[in-house]
Amino acid sequence: MNIEYYLPDVDNLTRGFSEDAMTRLHMGRSAIALFILSFFTIFIAFWTGIAGCWRRSPGNITATAILMLLACLLSAGAMGLWHGVEYYEKERVVGEEFYQQWNNVLKEESKTVHDWSYVAAWISVGCSFASSIVFFISAYCLRSENQIQAAANIQYIMPVYPQKQQYAYAGYPPPGAYPGPYYHGSQYGPYNY
Known part of the structure; x- marks a missing residue:
């Protein structure tokens, strides 16, 4: 059965729809839009x-987990909107093609079956949630692995060579040290006058 969504409604065919029929139409359009956004995400x-x-x-993995x-x-x-459309078609919308206007024989002999695509859609929702959890766990593992590796390499970050400056004790130079600049030869240059 072809479902008409009246997307380019240039002839204004939806003008005579009831409020329930318009709600069903908007929910059907929104379900399609959410599926498209989900595929893009x-x-x-x-x-x-x-x-x-x-x-x-770990940052990219966390972004992937959030996107999933x-x-x-x-x-x-x-899928929730799809169920809302199904509810409106069976219980709320009145029209000759909808369930409420069918005769009793047709209602008794009709059977609604959700096939493989319905099951696959709900399984995909569960799989995307599970993959999000797995990506969050892997981002946590990568982050803790990087912290352990950084802690193991901390000895290479510390300075190896001693400082070449004089240390003063309470404003005075240490015993045996001479304060001030040190020059080789004469402190006034190469010429002694």
Whole structure:
């Protein structure tokens, strides 16, 4: 059955729709829009995930986890709107093609079945949520691994050579040290007058 969304409604065919029919139409349009946004978010998450794994960057992996969580929420919202459209079609909208106006024989003999695409859509919502959790865990592991590695390399960061300055004790030079600049030869230059 073809579903008409009246997207270029140039003839204003939706003018005579009831409030419930308009709500059903807007929910159907919004479900499609949320699915498109979810696919776009997953596309961006794919590239940030590739970059994060390539560079072993906890920041990129965290961004991928956030994008996957956003994709999960968008697709779950789209599925919720789809269920809202189904509810409006069966219970609220009145019209000859909708369930409320069918005769009793047709209602009794009709059976609604949700097929593989419905199941696949809900499984994809769960998989995107699970992948978000896995990306959050991997970002945490990378961050802790970097901290352990930085702690192991701290000895290479510390200065190795001693400082070449004189230290003064309470404003006085240490015993045996002469304060002031040190020059080789005459302190007034090469000429002694």
